[in-house]
Amino acid sequence: MIDEVLPGRVACVESFGDVPGAVLLGEEAALVANAVDRRRAEFATGRHCARAALARLGFPPAPVLADERGAPVWPSGVVGSITHCAGYRAAAVSVDVLSVGIDAEPCRPLPDGVLEAISLPREREMLARLGDAQPWDRLLFSAKESVYKAWYPLARRLLGFEDALVDIDAGGTFSARLLVPGPRVGDVELRAFAGRWLAVGGLLVTGVTVS
Incomplete structure (x- = not known):
């Protein structure tokens, strides 16, 4: 779905709901340490989608942390965006565009x-x-x-x-x-x-x- 509104040089992964067993890596858990279970689950699924999208670009699994305003911090040379709403989570990343927002x-x-x-x-x-x-x-x-x-x-x-x-x-x-x-x-x-x-x-x- 999300890939239909982005060019082919952007790698996209989406989930229509939370992924069972989606895990947080490293310091990611601290970002939602005080959140309710529902928020932690959607956050974990968003990071799961982000890692799956990064894997399509050849990047190994690694924490996707956040800056002071909550924006995802991507590996060097990568731009990307994560979104979630009721019943849907998605991530989009690229090394071939200057910026992407979803x-x-x-x-x-x-x-x-x-x-x-x-x-x-x-x-x-x-x-x-x-x-x-x-x-x-x-x-x-x-x-x-x-x-x-x-x-x-x-x-x-x-x-x-x-x-x-x-x-x-x-x-x-x-x-x-x-x-x-x-x-x-x-x-x-x-x-x-x-x-x-x-x-x-x-x-x-x-x-x-x-x-």
């Missing part, structure tokens, strides 16, 4: 009041034009999550919901224009992101890569 969400509308907190007026106008074929507000949230996950490794700073203007195409793509200065990629300032989305089986998934 997100999964239940395919249902956001709770009342959330859309106003995560969107710009122009985005809400766009959602109204799209009609009711999908829970577009949830898709907007997911797209922004994927954009942030692709942004953060390059910029190493937060990106607020109000800092990128997302435009969704009903055909399965979206774009995000940065409203703040972007990170430099080589000699070029990154000003926009492009992604794909998919809705199937009660789930929404989004993916962004920076090449």
Whole structure:
């Protein structure tokens, strides 16, 4: 499922639920030492997916720790992203792109009041034009999550919901224009992101890569 919104040079592994016997390696357990059982299980499955994806690139099993903001710390030369929601966990890694971000969400509308907190007026106008074929507000949230996950490794700073203007195409793509200065990629300032989305089986998934 997640591989359908990412290019072939990104290795993806997903699980529709927690993997029985998924284990945490090394210091990973400390990251969820105070979490409830459900959170530990989804975290372990996310790390299981991450190691399986890394194995497809030839990397041996190793802990996938987290930085000060909770973002996964990958082996040198690897970029990647992990996501989880009810009934779904996935990881995507690559050595052939500059950054990747993925997100999964239940395919249902956001709770009342959330859309106003995560969107710009122009985005809400766009959602109204799209009609009711999908829970577009949830898709907007997911797209922004994927954009942030692709942004953060390059910029190493937060990106607020109000800092990128997302435009969704009903055909399965979206774009995000940065409203703040972007990170430099080589000699070029990154000003926009492009992604794909998919809705199937009660789930929404989004993916962004920076090449």
